[in-house]
Amino acid sequence: MTWAVIVAFILLLYGTVMVFLAFDRVSHSNSDTIRPFIITMAPVWAVAVAAAVVLLRRPGLR
Numbered sequence: 001m002t003w004a005v006i007v008a009f010i011l012l013l014y015g016t017v018m019v020f021l022a023f024d025r026v027s028h029s030n031s032d033t034i035r036p037f038i039i040t041m042a043p044v045w046a047v048a049v050a051a052a053v054v055l056l057r058r059p060g061l062r
Contacts, residue, residue: 005052012048016041 020037027033 001055005055009048009052012045016045 019041020033023037023040024033
């Protein structure tokens with residue numbers, strides 16, 4: 001299970017870079033890039049971290 005979480009985070013990092021590059025390609029200023037990028041990726045990372053915590057939790061703990 002641990003290796004699957006590591007692979008998922010590597011893919012998430014790659015996807016994060018690709019999303020940033022997509023926003024950066026069509027923007028005219030820093031705020032045109034950063035604000036939509038954070039609004040888009042913050043929930044994705046929050047769900048990914050929460051899922052990793054659930055998956056990596058030791059059995060029997062609450």
